[in-house]
Amino acid sequence: MNFDKTNLLLYAVTDRSWLNGATLYDQVEAALKGGATFVQLREKELAESSYREEAGRIRDLCRSWRVPFVINDNVELAAELDADGVHVGQSDLEAEAARRILGPDKIIGVSVKTVEQALKAQAAGAAYLGVGAVFPTQSKQDADSITRDALTGITRAVEIPVVAIGGIQEHNIMELTGCGVHGVAVISALFAQPDIRLATQRLKALVEQIVK
Template identity: 60%
Template sequence: MKCDKKDLLLYAVTDRSWLGEDTLYHQVEEAILGGATFIQLREKELSQEAFLEEAKEIKELCRKYQIPFVINDNVEIAREMDADGVHVGQSDMEAGNVREVLGPDKIIGVSAQTVEQAVLAEQRGADYLGVGAVFPTGSKADAEDVPLETLKAICQAVSIPVIAIGGISTGNILKLAGSGICGIAVISAIFAKPDIRAAAAELRSLAEKMVQA
């Protein structure tokens, strides 16, 4: 499965912080029904075994709706359960090494914060870039801010799709119009909301406006 920029319009990154009595499977399905176009499974706390089981379930769900499904950071799990791909940070693994492990047909996303990192990731085989944090965010303590000018410069410097991540909400998404990105990645703007499906639907409609502006 290759990465189409249309698939990156509303990229939902999971987080079990707000599960309460709910299941991750149900929350992800609600996000998809609301309009999420891409799912990244992000788990920092689960054991490898529990992560693998959960990944298999979410993969089947995404397959049902024909939505790309990638694993955050964990290249081994992505390979073992045959995810559509993986998203890695700068410190996790070079895109070229990930490609060797996963093979030519998998989607590889790489986080970037500078033009140099972005160009290098593209050269090494990344399919798309996640750039941020574009706004202040609570989900990553070490996320540096990426100014709008840098985001634009990255979009101009590479030919692969770029999505923005970090602190994006319905209140600020339209500030990203004209930057050259093809979509947004969000965590709390969907999964922290009481009505996940409605939150995803509103963001989807704003993301469509933003990329066309």
């Protein structure tokens, strides 16, 4: 998978909270049809065997769309399934260790909140950073918000691309204009919407404006 900052424009993070009878596969496919440029599979409750099966199916779907697919936290599963990479937080396996396991060509994303964490992740081989929460979010109750100045400070301090995450919706996304981000990562802004494909199209058009 050839990866560059343009892949991060509209980064979809899965959440089965809003399936309402649909499958996660169907929801991800709708987001891809709407123009999602990156997919992260995030599962906190699923049993390992079910997780592996779900990850394999969504990996294949993303490959058919030539969209990068990464797994949240689970480096071993990402290696086993030959996913495009993994996304890790500050309390998960460090980027340097993930890089040793996955090799030089995989995508490793790291969640950060400070310039210090950002520089450390960059030095450890991270391909991109996820910074947030930039707005209050219901998807991660323990996520502390960071200021616009903190976000801008991180984008200016590092050479790798930065994605804003946390509470981003249509009504507030334009507030990120001028912060230096290369894209946004969203959950409910896509997957909690009645028409995921349309929501993806609308959000992508807004992201294209803020990253110019």
